[in-house]
Amino acid sequence: MSKVYVAVIGAGGVGKSFISQLNAYALRSKKYTISTILISRSSKALLSKDYSGLNLTTWESDISSSSGVKPPSFPDETLKFLTSAPGPMILVDNTSSETIAEEYPRFLSSGVHLVTPNKKGFSSSLALFKAIYAASEAQNGGYVFHEATVGAGLPVLSTLKDLIDTGDEIVKIEGVFSGTMSYLFNSFAPLSPSGAEKSFSACVAEARELGYTEPDPRDDLNGLDVARKLTILARLSGLLVTEPTSFPIQSLIPKPLESAASAEEFLAGLAGFDGEMHKVKTTAESEGAVVRYVGSLDVGKGEVSVGLRNFDRGSTVAGLKGSDNIISFYTRRYGERAMIVQGAGAGADVTAMGVLSDLIKVLERLK
Incomplete structure (x- = not known):
């Protein structure tokens, strides 16, 4: 099976539902081995420094315990950690942060794939919208999907x-x-x-x-x-x-x-x-x-x-x-x-479903 690495930024309502759905999908997938190496909240994070993967069943208690650490700085430390993964890397941004969205072109041009329900990158300045797609379409650029920005889980x-x-x-x-x-x-x-x-x-x-x-x-x-x-x-x-x-x-x-x-x-x-x-x-x-x-x-x-x-x-x-x-x-x-x-067209579970559906689209396009 192909091994793919996933990082999750934002683990609130939508993020929690997404991680639960991702865990269930990873357990039943026969094509991909999915290793989640980062779950980050605003003040604490879980990192799998050796890229072996985090436990998605116990992550909530783990992040609240001594296992939780200060999140890597964004974007520099985060990007360095993700691009050092020994295989395809997918970033899942479950926040509504414009600051994070402004860095999408940098991640995509580094080959990191992106899925997100965050509207800010696609609906703020036209220059950022164009830069995101230009970075994705460039040679070795990452895929980008954002179905949940408009209709949550609706297609x-x-x-x-x-x-x-x-x-x-x-x-x-x-x-x-x-x-x-x-x-x-x-x-x-x-x-x-x-x-x-x-x-x-x-x-x-x-x-x-x-x-x-x-x-x-x-x-x-x-x-x-x-x-x-x-x-x-x-x-x-x-x-x-x-x-x-x-x-x-x-x-x-x-x-x-x-x-x-x-x-x-x-x-x-x-x-x-x-x-x-x-x-x-x-x-x-x-x-x-x-x-x-x-x-x-x-x-x-x-x-x-x-x-x-x-x-x-x-x-x-x-x-x-x-x-x-x-x-x-x-x-x-x-x-x-x-x-x-x-x-x-709203709700944590259906929005998370839209995000997971986008992640699966990335998986299907990886070679």
């Missing part, structure tokens, strides 16, 4: 790649790209109301309590997460969007609350603006529609936008449940009948 980027590679023409991509926003509006403006009507602020508070939002819900309500996903799709579709803020993004944060000192202060003040969101909902209902928070990419017009839109009650978007995502690909071949990818 969004791989579907887009297949459409483009087979010569189809992307006309438009639109849909609900945020599990948080999906849950919020499915609760606030349900297709089939049942029981007492909920205010928008109550829905936000409930979503936060259930763990669907970031600790500070403003990080979801500002629309930037969706904008980053649309930036990635736009760039891969041929629209060289300069920044995720270079197109219209409708923020759902009332301006007076943008500077609230804490998430609690923000939530306390949000109820004072429920009337505005109620009006948005009732206006949609008067048109036989429901309101949803969506992203839209029109390749032909070169337009990208993120914000609220009304959808006919019989539409697929209106019928979404829970925190599901739905992405519709309108292409020359498929015409008016879009190709639809739908399902859970």
Whole structure:
């Protein structure tokens, strides 16, 4: 069996799920021997200095015990350690760090393969996006896969790649790209109301309590997460969007609350603006529609936008449940009948599955 080496940076929610799934995959794999040589958190790490591999069953207790050491400095010590591995090396970045993402070209040009759910490298500056792919495509450059940056475990980027590679023409991509926003509006403006009507602020508070939002819900309500996903799709579709803020993004944060000192202060003040969101909902209902928070990419017009839109009650978007995502690909071949990818677009387990799927793609391409 071929031996491959793996380093994992970021072992929080997604990272823990990924390591568990990687361990199960490694145990059942008959083609590859997978040796995980680094698991790094912000303050402690596990290193297999002789490259024999770490125990992925006991890693959590090991990293908390005397076995845990200070992480190697990034990027220099980390890169030196990885490039000294006696075989193919895959770096898994499970963080959301822009500092780490800025070093992707350096790792890739050194032959280290990369898989990540970190959006920052692919949706921040256009120069970094181009540098990542240039490093990967250079002679002896590492492979790079980032399926989970847009749809967690949903096959969004791989579907887009297949459409483009087979010569189809992307006309438009639109849909609900945020599990948080999906849950919020499915609760606030349900297709089939049942029981007492909920205010928008109550829905936000409930979503936060259930763990669907970031600790500070403003990080979801500002629309930037969706904008980053649309930036990635736009760039891969041929629209060289300069920044995720270079197109219209409708923020759902009332301006007076943008500077609230804490998430609690923000939530306390949000109820004072429920009337505005109620009006948005009732206006949609008067048109036989429901309101949803969506992203839209029109390749032909070169337009990208993120914000609220009304959808006919019989539409697929209106019928979404829970925190599901739905992405519709309108292409020359498929015409008016879009190709639809739908399902859970958030959560540690499904995101980790997307990352592991990318790692397997790298394994399959190694010679």
